[in-house]
Amino acid sequence: MLCKALRNKMVKIALLAAMAVSVAAAPMLQMYLTPAAHAASSLEELQQKQEEIKQQQEETKAKLESLKADQAQQEEYKNTLDQQLYNVKQEKYVIQERIDSLDAQIREKQTQIEGRQTEIDHNFDQLGQRIKAIYLAGETTTLEVLLHAGSATELMDNMEVVQSITEHDRQLIDRLQEAIASIKDEKAVIEASRDEVAAAKLELDKKQAEINALVEESNRVLAQLNANIEEENQHLHALDEQSAEAAAAVNQWFAQYYAQQGGSGNVVAAPSTGGWLWPAPGTYGITSTFYDSAGRPSAHGALDISSGGCYGNLIVATRAGTVMNAMPDPYGYGIYVMLDHGDGYVTIYGHMSSKIVSAGQYVSQGQTLGYIGSTGYSTGPHLHFEVRYYGRQVDPQQFVGY
Ligand SMILES: [Zn+2]
Structure with a gap:
């Protein structure tokens, strides 16, 4: 069972962007939800501006x-x-x-x-x-x-x-x-x-x-x-100031981009903090791993957990954390929960049939978040379980097992 939409880069970037945005910074969300194409052209503009200033400096x-x-x-x-x-x-x-x-x-x-x-x-x-x-x-x-x-x-x-x-x-x-x-x-x-x-x-x-x-x-x-x-x-002197501003703008663009873009396939090894719980008690099939068939981090970048008759099975918090603001669909997750664990780690639970926690709520480890379903871009009941470390996708199987 695949998360088709998650293969859509645009959707993915938008999601990643949203992840990096704190609850308090909700008004910023719209900006980061704009398509990647726009962000790229914006970077191009910034870099072009920087290049123009550089040329003027040289002249x-x-x-x-x-x-x-x-x-x-x-x-x-x-x-x-x-x-x-x-x-x-x-x-x-x-x-x-x-x-x-x-x-x-x-x-x-x-x-x-x-x-x-x-x-x-x-x-x-x-x-x-x-x-x-x-x-x-x-x-x-x-x-x-x-x-x-x-x-x-x-x-x-x-x-x-x-x-x-x-x-x-x-x-x-x-x-x-x-x-x-x-x-x-x-x-x-x-x-x-x-x-x-x-x-x-x-x-x-x-x-x-x-x-x-x-x-x-x-x-x-x-x-x-x-x-x-x-x-x-x-x-x-004026150009030097403009140059510094232009460089800062480009740096900021990249800082935001990396913060929100996260892994994008380039996965960094993240330290395991240990003691994580398997997110789907009673459901122990893995239908998609973090890696593709060639052993590289896949574009999907998450674990798909399923088993026969899993619909309605429990989904629990692998660690204690705070429920982040959920983005509206259609980003592919359907009904989902994002937990911020406060140490750079975020976990995502997608395609739920329903959820029983809400944004801003603190949940303890093992607390029920919702139930397995097939909402969003899903071909059948499963849990899409994703782990992010400072925005980058990392292999969930480093942390959870059964
Ligand atoms: Zn998935």
């Missing part, structure tokens, strides 16, 4: 790396500019010193020129006095020419008319004129040199302005890069 990390590389490059470039700027400033400092020195030389030459000029003027005055005396009663025209001469140079130009000027005066003024010309030449050379240096300084000024503009631009680029990096860091 963001790549973007960040690229930005940081740009930042490092830009900083290196800016350091180069800073070094150039420092060099230019140093050059300008040296050049300014040179200019200052040349200016001092020029001022000195100017002072020298002015000194000679003063001497010339002095001599000119004296000469003028003498000429004036000489010509007091003489050629007034010549005297007027002389007196109207504005400078020693002009006077010298008119010298041919001044016959009475002594050779001494003439030589003195010549020497002074020559000295002035010589100093002026020297001054001109210094001034040319100063112009050159000043031009070089102007070039440096231009260069400094150019570098300053580049530094400014570099600072702007760096500020933008820093802002972008900050933005991507925040993005990454």
Whole structure:
């Protein structure tokens, strides 16, 4: 006698789901009763979401790396500019010193020129006095020419008319004129040199302005890069949080799935606590065991107990426990009882003709739960006896015998 419906995975998962739900969590039941297909697509969605976040994380990390590389490059470039700027400033400092020195030389030459000029003027005055005396009663025209001469140079130009000027005066003024010309030449050379240096300084000024503009631009680029990096860091931080949430959601899905899915054929060895009672006193035939013909845990995963004329025979609690909320049919068990033994073990008694305990009731070991029948997906009177350990089906024959 087979429990056909229990071979239906959908029904099974729904049942297992319900098993894991405590009496108090009854409102949750509906959620877990949804078909496995829905749960799978939900997991797929969760994992897809997780994958999407992972991809975004990788993209963001790549973007960040690229930005940081740009930042490092830009900083290196800016350091180069800073070094150039420092060099230019140093050059300008040296050049300014040179200019200052040349200016001092020029001022000195100017002072020298002015000194000679003063001497010339002095001599000119004296000469003028003498000429004036000489010509007091003489050629007034010549005297007027002389007196109207504005400078020693002009006077010298008119010298041919001044016959009475002594050779001494003439030589003195010549020497002074020559000295002035010589100093002026020297001054001109210094001034040319100063112009050159000043031009070089102007070039440096231009260069400094150019570098300053580049530094400014570099600072702007760096500020933008820093802002972008900050933005991507925040993005990454948000993604990390999303990733943790997505991972938690997937973990939770699996935690729920395993808690409710239980064995699903993958049976773990469960410790026997000993002292379990045979659940069907007087009925001692086994028509289906936990294992299939190949010796593997079967999809059925339970013990079917039957014997001729077993209909109406007693079904008792193998251990003391609390009657769990029964799910409505059609999950294949027909009228059934689920007992929670409080230590991870749950026992299920299916296909009863009737039951005499109700949800939430505490029953002692050996207490009658109901009677053998053939309700639900059953082909004849038998007891479907199932043992679960933390939701996983385990071999009932580890615990019960007769
Ligand atoms: Zn069965």
